[in-house]
Amino acid sequence: MPTSLSHAIEDSSQETMVTSIVNEQPGHIVPNSNPTASSPSNENNHGIPHDVVHATIQPIPRRGIQNYLHQPIGKTFDIILMGSPRVGKSTLINAILHKDVAQTHAGRNACTQESSYYEYEEFYFTETEDSTTKISTNSIRIWDSPGIKDWTKLDVTEYAQDLINKKSPVCLIFCASPGTYVELEQLKGIVKACKNLKVFIAMVVTNMYASDEADIILKLFQDTLIHHHAQPKVKENIYYYGSIGLCTQVNSIDYIVGNIRKKPGRCRRVHVRHYEIIK
Secondary structure (H helix, E strand, C coil): CCCCCCCHHHHHHHHHHHHHHHHHCCCCCCCCCCHHHHCCCCCCCCCCCHHHHHHHCCCCCHHHHHHHHHCCCCCEEEEEEEECCCCCHHHHHHHHHCCCCCCCCCCCCCCCCCCEEEEEEEEEEEECCCCCEEEEEEEEEEEECCCCCCHHHCCHHHHHHHHHHHHCCCEEEEEECCCCCCCHHHHHHHHHHHHHCCCEEEEEECCCCCCCHHHHHHHHHHHHHCCCCCCCEEECCEEEECCCEEEEECCCCCEEECCEEECCCCCCCCCCCCCCCCC
């Protein structure tokens, strides 16, 4: 079965959120193993009366709830795709969006020449107190950056930092496929840039069925990320490295050689609240 890239940023952001909440809890109490030593006698331990609780808690206006729920939506989130030419970045974009929006080319001259983005939108509707409908829009813009033709003449760390500073993405997806150039030191520079600027990185091996070299590239990704998070969590063949990033292998389209036909990993729609990338 093809591997999948799913809930990529959602898992990492949830970990960060949980850590933040725990750290901010005032007066964290560790229960005493001897209840008689720390709790009052049963005759005095009746709890708080139900009516007192209700009188103390202030009702939250419906409008306040709606405004709170709409705060995290109505925004645009940017994702950058980065890699060498002919690694399947445009094909991956089409698979993520379930639309043929990015032009794909076969052959040696296939390369994205300049940055362009492809947008996915979702609409949220809620009814207000005066029976009018409030509409909020969330969107994800996936930026297809120009393919890197000559890694030897490029300061990869500086290049990645420049891309991130220009687009302010929530995630950078780095793609590599069998037969393309990729080096451990260059990968370290990309991860370093993402870590310094607090951007989640997804390192993806595309065209995973093309050759056994796909496993070698995945191992390079693992060797790069493990320096930043020693104990990855593995789920559905996706290797999560805390809030730093993840790596996996995918095949965005059918792979056909002779009588052999392999289906791609099914691509879920992009959900802007949960950042579901591939399923």
